[in-house]
Amino acid sequence: xxxxxxxxxxxxxSLVLRLHEEDxxxxxxxxxxxxxxxxxxxxxxxxxxxxxxxxxxxxxxHRWLESLPGVASVDVAFVxxxxxxxxxxxxxxxxxxHSSLIPSPSSRPR
Amino acid sequence: xxxxDFLRTTAMAAATAVIAQRLGAVEATPASHPGATTAPxxxxxxxxxxxxxxxxxxxxxxxxDGRVVAIQGEQLAEVNKGLLCVKGYHxxxxxxxxxxxxxxxLRRNGVLAPITWEEAIDVVAQRVMKDPKGxxxxxxxxxxxxxxxxxxxxxxxxxxxxxxxxxARLCMASAVTGYLSVYGVDEPAGCYxxxxxxxxxILWGNNPAEMHPxxxxxxxxRRTRGQKVTLIDLGTRRTRTTEHAxxxxxxxxxxxxxxxxxxxxxxxKTNSWDRDFVAKHCNxxxxxxxxxxxxxxxxxxxxxxxxxxxxxxxxxxxSGVPAAKLRMLAELFGRRDVRITSLWCMGMxxxxxxTAINRLVHSIHLLSGHFGRPGDAPTSLTGQPSACGTxxxxxxxxxxxxxxxxxxxxxxxxxxxxxxxxxxGRINPKPGYHTVxxxxxxxxPTEKGGDIHTIIVQVTNxxxxxxxxxxxxxxxxxxADKFLIVSEVYPTATTALADLVLPxxxxxxxxxxYGNSERRTQQWFKQVxxxxxxxxxxxxxxxxxxRLFELGxxxxxxxxxxxxxxxxxxxxxPFVAKGKGIQFYHSVTKDDRALIWFCPYExxxxxxxxxxxxxxxxxxxxxxxxxxxxxxxxxxLRNAMPNAYVEMNPEDAAAAGLGNGDLAVVETRRGKIExxxxxxxxxxxxxxxxxxxxxxxxxxINELTLGEPCPxxxxxxxxxxxxxxxxKGGEPLVPIPAPPHG
Numbered sequence: 001x002x003x004x005x006x007x008x009x010x011x012x013x014s015l016v017l018r019l020h021e022e023d024x025x026x027x028x029x030x031x032x033x034x035x036x037x038x039x040x041x042x043x044x045x046x047x048x049x050x051x052x053x054x055x056x057x058x059x060x061x062h063r064w065l066e067s068l069p070g071v072a073s074v075d076v077a078f079v080x081x082x083x084x085x086x087x088x089x090x091x092x093x094x095x096x097x098h099s100s101l102i103p104s105p106s107s108r109p110r
Numbered sequence: 111x112x113x114x115d116f117l118r119t120t121a122m123a124a125a126t127a128v129i130a131q132r133l134g135a136v137e138a139t140p141a142s143h144p145g146a147t148t149a150p151x152x153x154x155x156x157x158x159x160x161x162x163x164x165x166x167x168x169x170x171x172x173x174x175d176g177r178v179v180a181i182q183g184e185q186l187a188e189v190n191k192g193l194l195c196v197k198g199y200h201x202x203x204x205x206x207x208x209x210x211x212x213x214x215x216l217r218r219n220g221v222l223a224p225i226t227w228e229e230a231i232d233v234v235a236q237r238v239m240k241d242p243k244g245x246x247x248x249x250x251x252x253x254x255x256x257x258x259x260x261x262x263x264x265x266x267x268x269x270x271x272x273x274x275x276x277x278a279r280l281c282m283a284s285a286v287t288g289y290l291s292v293y294g295v296d297e298p299a300g301c302y303x304x305x306x307x308x309x310x311x312i313l314w315g316n317n318p319a320e321m322h323p324x325x326x327x328x329x330x331x332r333r334t335r336g337q338k339v340t341l342i343d344l345g346t347r348r349t350r351t352t353e354h355a356x357x358x359x360x361x362x363x364x365x366x367x368x369x370x371x372x373x374x375x376x377x378x379k380t381n382s383w384d385r386d387f388v389a390k391h392c393n394x395x396x397x398x399x400x401x402x403x404x405x406x407x408x409x410x411x412x413x414x415x416x417x418x419x420x421x422x423x424x425x426x427x428x429s430g431v432p433a434a435k436l437r438m439l440a441e442l443f444g445r446r447d448v449r450i451t452s453l454w455c456m457g458m459x460x461x462x463x464x465t466a467i468n469r470l471v472h473s474i475h476l477l478s479g480h481f482g483r484p485g486d487a488p489t490s491l492t493g494q495p496s497a498c499g500t501x502x503x504x505x506x507x508x509x510x511x512x513x514x515x516x517x518x519x520x521x522x523x524x525x526x527x528x529x530x531x532x533x534x535g536r537i538n539p540k541p542g543y544h545t546v547x548x549x550x551x552x553x554x555p556t557e558k559g560g561d562i563h564t565i566i567v568q569v570t571n572x573x574x575x576x577x578x579x580x581x582x583x584x585x586x587x588x589x590a591d592k593f594l595i596v597s598e599v600y601p602t603a604t605t606a607l608a609d610l611v612l613p614x615x616x617x618x619x620x621x622x623x624y625g626n627s628e629r630r631t632q633q634w635f636k637q638v639x640x641x642x643x644x645x646x647x648x649x650x651x652x653x654x655x656x657r658l659f660e661l662g663x664x665x666x667x668x669x670x671x672x673x674x675x676x677x678x679x680x681x682x683x684p685f686v687a688k689g690k691g692i693q694f695y696h697s698v699t700k701d702d703r704a705l706i707w708f709c710p711y712e713x714x715x716x717x718x719x720x721x722x723x724x725x726x727x728x729x730x731x732x733x734x735x736x737x738x739x740x741x742x743x744x745x746x747l748r749n750a751m752p753n754a755y756v757e758m759n760p761e762d763a764a765a766a767g768l769g770n771g772d773l774a775v776v777e778t779r780r781g782k783i784e785x786x787x788x789x790x791x792x793x794x795x796x797x798x799x800x801x802x803x804x805x806x807x808x809x810x811i812n813e814l815t816l817g818e819p820c821p822x823x824x825x826x827x828x829x830x831x832x833x834x835x836x837x838k839g840g841e842p843l844v845p846i847p848a849p850p851h852g
Contacts, residue, residue: 014121050125075193078121078182081202
């Protein structure tokens with residue numbers, strides 16, 4: 001079973017958050033963003049929030065941001081590309097039967 | 111500033127700039143794209159469409175030291191305006207997996223071993239020569255347009271073989287037949303602007319929140335601005351899209367057919383269909399016995415009778431969608447004051463009645479007149495970045511030719527043969543095997559009718575994507591006379607069974623053009639080198655064609671792939687017939703002969719005479735391009751050649767009392783100008799002639815020239831007229847005025 005792929009090196013990303021306009025700017029959400037140790041918040045314009053992060057797991061951060069109250073959308077503006085760790089290797093020599101590569105339900109990645 | 115800090119600053123600037131543009135603080139409609147730019151940190155940025163889905167977002171790729179080091183959204187792109195979806199995190203990293211394929215490999219005794227490209231291309235060519243009819247090409251909606259076109263021309267125009275298919279057969283074929291059978295031409299009529307104008311968006315088995323996030327975010331953004339956009343999610347399961355929908359209507363698989371007919375039934379029953387639109391623009395059609403693309407004409411009454419059974423109760427029974435919701439859908443379509451966009455993708459296309467459901471959804475829009483205005487559109491989104499541009503527009507399916515033409519159509523074959531300069535009758539009129547047939551034949555023993563012996567696969571992974579894999583792919587194992595060639599970037603389930611593996615260049619490792627979901631064609635230039643010996647797929651196809659030419663394949667010997675270094679000469683010019691030596695095949699006398707002309711001497715229209723005793727010739731100088739508009743603004747060139755002059759023979763100059771640098775009056779019957787004299791410079795006119803260059807807009811010699819045209823070509827003569835050159839009244843030399851361009 002190939003090991004899970006991780007990217008231990010943090011990458012610099014910038015995101016654009018859009019907050020719901022009909023609500024007042026969600027102060028709790030903005031406070032949570034400002035308090036986050038990996039986030040740098042830019043100038044908030046209307047309901048748009050630019051932010052920069054350094055994170056080893058951009059997708060995890062992305063999901064967290066999407067879950068915040070008042071956040072309508074999270075889009076990517078910039079991504080640093082860093083060398084990846086070893087990828088799972090499917091041998092180019094003859095592979096075993098495909099059925100043996102099916103993980104058991106408990107170990108399937110989410 | 112540390113590199114990391116610079117990167118963070120650049121990142122924040124990117125996000126801030128996108129917001130500024132969205133708020134209208136910055137206009138982002140330049141006349142043309144700035145092209146590649148290098149930032150102070152040494153990163154060179156250039157544009158490319160994203161390598162992933164059919165949305166066609168544009169990115170800016172940051173390259174340093176030969177590697178992609180950053181990606182940002184391209185603000186100038188109409189599609190995404192600087193934003194990327196979550197897949198944008200990874201589009202740069204796809205180039206740098208550790209197990210990138212870098213060497214051609216041939217399987218011997220069950221093990222893949224490295225070989226040279228020359229050997230690899232020869233292996234492919236020999237497999238073609240073995241039996242050209244049994245050779246097949248399987249490509250992709252991720253092919254660039256030139257890659258797909260090269261493969262298509264190679265197979266249909268070169269090998270007279272229609273066994274070429276793209277993997278888009280597995281994703282868009284029903285969209286294609288839907289569009290063709292409704293409108294007579296493939297591809298959506300609308301574009302992404304529809305998303306900005308629609309009041310209602312109906313998603314037919316579609317999950318754009320995950321699969322086309324940038325497009326979906328256009329709808330969400332409209333809502334954050336307070337616009338009312340009603341989202342109706344028709345699906346067989348809840349998805350991330352459902353979380354944003356106003357209505358979720360869950361239906362039983364395949365019953366979308368009933369739902370669509372149910373809407374049509376209600377439009378007719380409530381008289382809310384658009385009679386005018388239908389009367390002016392539509393006919394009615396039903397299936398024929400063959401269930402083919404064209405069907406058969408039916409009357410409106412036939413159509414009405416056909417949808418009659420699809421009452422709300424019946425459709426509810428079939429689909430599970432409540433009758434009241436069906437009425438809600440039909441009421442929306444029956445309204446003229448709302449604009450409705452229907453979006454779909456694989457839910458309707460990867461469907462055992464895909465053509466039918468595509469036809470039905472188009473038909474609802476036509477029946478209700480929700481067509482032809484921004485926001486009123488039935489649109490099938492594509493999944494791959496160039497299923498539209500390559501697989502469909504280039505015509506890489508087994509029955510197509512480029513531009514919507516068909517192999518079965520004699521006129522279309524003739525047009526294609528003419529454009530490709532191949533002999534009449536070259537293109538096979540019989541469609542080849544479609545994808546499922548192709549692999550079925552490949553995986554069937556030859557002695558049992560498996561007449562495809564070799565498949566070359568480019569830019570796709572059928573070993574994972576084909577349905578019924580045991581039958582259509584894995585059964586290849588053990589068939590010793592079957593040969594699988596795979597061009598890939600990484601090891602895959604397909605390379606696992608390959609006999610020959612060819613390492614391919616990926617994305618910005620080659621030039622390319624893609625055509626996205628809304629028919630937008632976007633190009634990019636190579637920005638980094640591919641690893642090892644990886645090559646672009648178009649190179650591989652052309653290399654095989656060249657090798658076949660060397661081996662004498664009749665389909666490759668028209669030589670039109672060769673550069674024509676020497677026209678009309680046998681061997682160098684492919685249009686010269688064998689044995690002719692020299693052939694003037696454009697002969698005016700239609701006998702392959704060129705013409706030797708006699709033309710008598712005639713004196714010049716204006717020759718020197720006692721009043722204007724000297725020939726005037728005009729022309730260019732090394733330093734300036736034509737009229738100096740560009741080059742006079744380059745200080746080094748202006749300094750080297752700051753002004754026009756009159757070049758004289760020294761004896762003529764002495765006779766006129768002129769020395770080097772003296773100001774002369776140069777006069778013809780049409781005008782006069784004053785020019786400094788240049789003696790014994792770079793050129794030496796004979797006695798009785800002078801030369802003046804025409805680059806200087808302050809001293810325009812063409813005020814003096816005659817310009818008598820050739821009576822046949824109508825080209826004026828700048829090289830001869832009569833002039834007189836005199837010293838300017840004995841006055842001292844006047845300094846040349848400074849150039850106004852300074």
